[in-house]
Amino acid sequence: MMTSRKYDLVVYGATGFTGELTCEYIIEQKYKDLKWAIAGRSLAKLEKTKQNLIKLDESIKDIDLIIADASNPESLDAFLAQTKVVLSTVGPFIKYGTPLVEACLRQKTHYVDITGEYNWIKSVIEKYHEKAQQENILIIPACGFDSVPSDLGTFMVVDYLARQHQLHTAEVKTSLVKVKGRPSGGTIQTLIESLSDKSLSSTENLDPYLLSPHKGQDKPYIPWMYKDYDFGGKWQAFFIMSVINEKIVRRSWSLYTDRPGQSYGKLFKYRESMTLPFLPAFLLTSVLLTMMPIATILLKFAPFRRFAQNILPAGGTGPNREERAKGHFQFELIGTGETEPYDPPVRVRGVVKGFSDPGYGDTCRMVAESALSIVYSLDSLPGKQGGVLTPATGLGKVLIDRLTTNGGMVFEVNDIPT
Template sequence: METGAGAGRGPGRESGQDAVESGRSGVGRPYDVVLYGATGFVGELTAEYLAEHAPAGCRWALAGRSPAKLAALRDRLAAGRPHLAGLPLLTADSGDPASLRALAESARVVASTVGPYVWYGEGLVAACAEAGTDYLDLTGEPEFVDLVYVRHDARARETGARIVHACGFDSVPHDLGVLFTVGQLPEGVPLRIDGFVRAGAVFSGGTVASALTAFGRGPQTLRAARERRLHAPRLVGRRAHAPLGGPRFSTETGTWALPLPTLDPRVVARSAAALERYGPDFRYRHYASVRTLPMALGGTAALAATLVTAQVPPVRRWLMDRYAAGSGPSAERRARSWFTVRFVGEGGGRRVFTEVSGGDPGYDETAKMLAESALCLALDPLPKTAGQVTTAVAMGDALISRLRAAGLRFRVAHTE
């Protein structure tokens, strides 16, 4: 494991060692934040964001398999930022448990972009759970999340590690958007919230690989979900659920709503189960929002075709080979990308319409969400939590405040 001479410095909304110390709970570790998978497409974008926004006094480092690629990335980051010339570089590999253990023991927070996580992610989670190190990732893979809960949640609770999955577009806008919406509704009453997602963006090779892997592992995903249900405690005295629902025309948004069977509604339901503010009986439904019926039919057909073809290994491999890992859309294309998630919440005789929106969802904003999540866990005073927790449970309003300051929009459109 190679390390550089000094930690990175950069402008941010906080500055000075006092800002760092105010959120620090661990002692004796050289790094506040380590970014693992830094030389991948999203990893580089996250590193760029940290280079610009990590506050002075935040000790952060880059980690990955290739020392040469890490050094080249550091050189690019240091161009125009001479204070980053000594940014520490750590070598670790998902197939080398000793290197993952050393990585976890060196940091207070590790953020991983290395997927598909069901293939490459568990070793690092295990190392972080054992070391009491907070762990973040970008997974949208339900199987991986459930396996981590079954195998590592108990140990993480013992050591105090927080395991927070889905810290990008999966599932931050949805999880925190629902939390924001709940805050606009009365307390102690049944709540009903629907989320409607619209986006204009393209995908990278890594995203395609993760999606096809998840789609192609239906039986394994079902087994992992069943095993989780055997281990998870029952919610007593309250109800929190996220039914799939069916396609419909939404009069609230004036669009066709197609149910989205992604990780996002599961994350929202777990936040609702953990937080009493969501009321005694909470329901969330998650939809893709499309403007016309032909678009709705086309989207349904495309999703069905992807699900079917992902079950055929040769076809799945062919599709994955068409998208090179580490590749992604250009900066110009990302600048034209956008997302909007609209929420309609009801409870206690009140109805509220809220919205979370931003720029390129899969890359620029995902890098921002992951970096701000890591800084939030490392630096901000937060409620005491441990084990596998969601962004709403682990960071909640503190992360919303960070993301708003970073340019994401959380707003109340109107109320009734």
């Protein structure tokens, strides 16, 4: 049935800031055989996006424009019935994401997105994971900067320890050691929506295994600063995106535990931080421990939430082309093998690098290549059986290979000499 569909890929939310940039990335790859279209709520905005894209490639003048709205399920069904993979950039996903996922399951269409909203991902897992497995449909959220570098970087380290040393992994710790980029208005508005959500209790928000069917070794922790000599003896502070990244990585651990011969290891633990000089690390830690809890409480109340939405940047805004080109990021990962007590330790260092704005340049690359992994390599994917999966459990090495083609990103791992 999939082979007869009109579109290989539809970008849903193409008129938004990230959606249009994702379309630009797809155009730049110059796939002659890719059948794709762009979708959104407004024909006028779609026409404007189309005109912008034509400046990059004249052939885009023939691209189909699809009117679809999350509030109109029939409009979603209409285009998804003709689509193999839908790529969604429409957030906040807690407001707009669920109808699209439901329609994907009705029409048996694969799905990827850029969300970092773990509260929404939890609801999707609970409602749709089993159905997606039954229908062999891939539903893969968090295919952008959150959480591809963390999730695939950990997968890479675990795979290396298994292949090179025949060891399970006891621990991976990750630090964002370099970054340059700034958020868009859409990201800021999505963060406000997430912080104001009341669907999860405080205990659930702090649960390291909120998204996982199994519980492991990790415990909740206070976001304190500390020095780590594995990361150059520099200060480690709380990384705001670790809130979603750690949960995604632990879901990958949990799902691979159930796949014969692919377990990360029963003792596996994961921790993520950010490398900063002392003063910024101290200020960030102070804000997180004092002001953030108060803001989270206040955002639960509609008047304060509306005030924050009005004074902060609106959706549809973000870094310009020159700013995006100057962006970059680098994660370092330290993996420790699961060895016997008297055996010498086995440790490895992984590196994941991106070379443009992480939230937009490289997020667009990551989510587009996630979708294209399904379009071109479905039968080779580790998650081809379907389900609500993670980048590592759904796409794995296929996505790493696509991201590193022509030096687009770097995924490397090597032994640490003893």
